[in-house]
Amino acid sequence: MAREAQRFFANRGAVVGTVLICILLAIVGARPLLSAKSPDALNIDHGLTLRGAPLPPSAESPLGTDDLGRDVWARIVAGAATSLEIACLATLLALVIGLTVGLVAGYAGGWVDHALMRLVDLVLAFPFLLLAILLASLLREADLASSIAPVVVTLGAVSWTTIARVIRGKAMAVSRSEMIVAARALGASPARIIARHVLPNLAGTAIVMAAIGFAQNLLSEAVLSYLGLGPATTTWGHMLFEGRAYYRTAPWLVIAPGVAILVAVIAFNLVGDGLRDAFDPKEST
Amino acid sequence: MMMVKRLGWTIVVVWFAITATFVMATAIPANPARALLGPHSTPEAIAKVEAHYCLDRGFLGRYACFVGNIAKGDLGESFRSKRPVSAIIVEHLWPTVQLALAAIVLQLLVGIPLGVLAAIRRKRWQDHTANLISLLGQSAPAFVIATLAMYVLAYRFGWFPIGGYGDTFGSRLHHLVLPAATLAAAGIAYYARIVRTEMIDVLGEDFIRTARAKGLSERDVVVKHALRNALGPLVTLVGLDLGVMLGGAVVIEFIFAWPGLGRELLQAVLEVDLPLILGVVLVAAIAIAIANLLVDLVYRWLDPRLRDQP
């Protein structure tokens, strides 16, 4: 791991990305300290102009208010937590499914691999966003208890396939190594072999896929929210959705969440690239 | 023999697409009959519509009804507009195809040179700029780029129309620029990176050194030898890209009021217009399956080494 870490921190982009992520996490962690205002507290009487327009940034509200008089900075901070949470859970879900499928396919080989990869192909027959749109609207009708569950499930269900493919390739390569072949011949149980020898070798790839997947899911949540299919809670994507008509009268409503999304996605992309380069220099630049 | 297997697989994919979409869509609890007739409807009128669409049958009954209709070439009627789904799809297919083709052309025409430039000017400012553009292209949500483009270039500067389709050939091209460009943005970024990677790899190979040693001009080395080899993987990408493209088209078509299949689908999903949803997703899946098949064939034809592989 030390070798990989060294390579990672030598990469300027990766370092920048890491710093940005740390800042993001700090913001999420220090939430109560950063803003006294509640992100959900409407303030129609005083948070809007007499005619009902959002207030521009001021000493009171550093990023202004939105069309319901809510404090934008408080919402950005709250949105950070939710957007990151959604991306995290979705990526976790995708990772769990993708790892399992890829691992089993790569290790078992033969008809199991064939069948599982065909399954992956079938899911891939649907364009990513189309499937996401379908699932999101469906799950919304299903009226689940948590409001972020539909988005999480949608994104997870749609993004596991790339992970599965890549993991399968790696698992296959690892399974062909002499150590594994020998262990199998000696009759060691598959569970033991996988746990002891295969999984650790996949760790690197899994981490890389997780980082890249995270950025992708963050972006996808923003798109779904923009189309009105996202969760009703405060996420950056939802803020963009709510504020998009105000680009002329209240541009801060669009700039704030837009920049936040951009920065977060860039950060995770940089880190993801850095990790990929660190773990597998041959594939890199 | 292998062709048959490949064809058979495509059929499996299509069948799966139909069944999966149907299963997903029927899980929605809404009764579209009431939605279609409006709040003044009588129970009798609703019952008649339900019978017409087999809504009163159970799951298998509706599925059988649906498959039977497809066999007749009938994809049903849109709940909202009462028009045949197949007619709606045919009507809106061409705009989406135009958009997708234009975007692919742009991706190739802009992405490849960008990648080549980054590769040959590695580590210099062209490379860094190209990388930055790539990063932004892939990190900014498509709708942000689209909205920005529309607002700045169409509304403020007035260089392009604010959404719409265009009637004559010339005006169509004019209307096509912004939507195609924004749709291509992420792809350009992606292609550029791939080409850059491939080019760097290839430029490091022995035969390139040999070519240089032989005294060939740098341009010949790059274009005639390196590029040709680097383009191999791109062919696969173009085929797979269609799926992502159709997905991206939904957002772009929505923002630019481009009358394509993507926007129809979005409206259908928001209105829970079952027959239209099923029809569009089905057509999309079939189109992608066929596109993949064609791409596969082209790839094999280009690279004889793969002809014998399954």
Added chain:
Amino acid sequence: MKAVVLIALAACNGMDRGPHERAAGHAKPVDGGTLRYATKDRVVSLDPAIAYDETSSYAVHALHDTLVDYAPAVRGDPHSGTDIVPHLAERYEVSPDGLTYHFWLRPGIAFSDGTPIVAADFVYALDRVRAKPDSPYAQFLVDVAAITTPVQNELVFQLARPNMAFLAILTMSFTTPLRPNTELATGPFVLERWDQGRRLIVKKNPRYWDAASIHLDRLELIENVPRDVQFLMFERGELDAAERLSAADYLWITERQDWAPYVQHRTAMNAFGSRMNVTQPPFDDRRVRQALNYAVDKDHEVKLLEGAAVISHGILPPGMFGRDDALTPYPHDPAKARALLAEAGHPNGLDLEYVVLADEEAMRLAESVKSDLAEVGVRIRITPMSFAAYATAIGSKSGPAFSKGVQLADFADPVDFFDLRFASSEIHDQSSNNDSFYANPELDRILAAARAEPDRNERAALYQSAERILYADAPWIWEYHQDVTEVTQPYVAGYAIHPIWLRDFSRSWLDR
């Protein structure tokens, strides 16, 4: 580099120039020109027996005329546009018992190809409606026992029960005369071209009986344009009108001196509130319903609608016959709300689900309601639903008990408000039009009497008492009536938003 920046800046400032073209200043209407407008949705159908949605009705109403229609709307006059005047009929007589409606057709009326319109054409159209299983209009004819044509140009309707709203029903486009297998027009315009889903163009119908009032050559309806894009196109002069401005756009344009005079708003025939299923606890207790009425601050909602709304006390909008204008809306009184809740046995408040259409504006207003209710201890969870799911769920007795209530009138008569939503005869277990499941024998009695009452003042008095009953019983939280807003180019003259038809450009003209 500097040059680039300068050019960019110049270009940037170019766009907020205001209207491109001013009115020429003609004193009298000028003939000619094409008026272009866009709609958010597409035209679903041009068949008067089927088309039910708003967008289709614009097209259908331009192509088809009826026996009677509403008077034109007048800008600035909130009572204009609801009186009924003869159109294809020259005159009519209603029998004292309200069971016979006798119409004499206007001489010389013809279809767009010159064929005379006869009474049998009306009968054909109405029979056709009754015969179609998916026509949403069949139920408007249930009271009609017989239609006869004693002479070619006379039409007699025989009703089984008196219905004072029948005349208003006859303004609806499904009553337009038709010929079998042809799509001839009887209205101010005739269809020129329809690229379905994209554009619909109609041109002036020279055979229209009132062709003298029609000045435009063409009307162009561009379909499927989102409202924010409509607004941008309007500003660039690509459209002559833009409807239902979003909150942001409305705020922006009403601040501009050069645009403000061309912005209209008109209270339409609608009512918005929060509907409750009065058979389900806790809404079965009147005190709870009243408490909620005191709890919601309607001024907040009006502010969120940029002032383009009027607080309501009941279901009848301003300008509607039978409205009790003396009734004042429930004031915002959180203390009283809490007291009533405690009295009803809910000292610790309530936890409720509130269903809303998954529409941005509705969600926004729901947030305001949520915040106000939270102040008195009523915690609501907002559940958005798509239109299809909503339509099914709300009309069901076991469906959501608390949701956004909307009434959009099809015709300008109290029957389309009261009877439809609060008469016990409209209660069904599924798809109930009376989705409050409110059953009050006294109200039913009043409504039945009013429906049959030929004396206008008597009828008004009956409806006013109905208003008072519903005010006190509060099956809804009475919130507001929303204005319809629209902005037109300076050269669009003779246009006013119509309370029922909304965007009726047929009698406008272009002052160029």
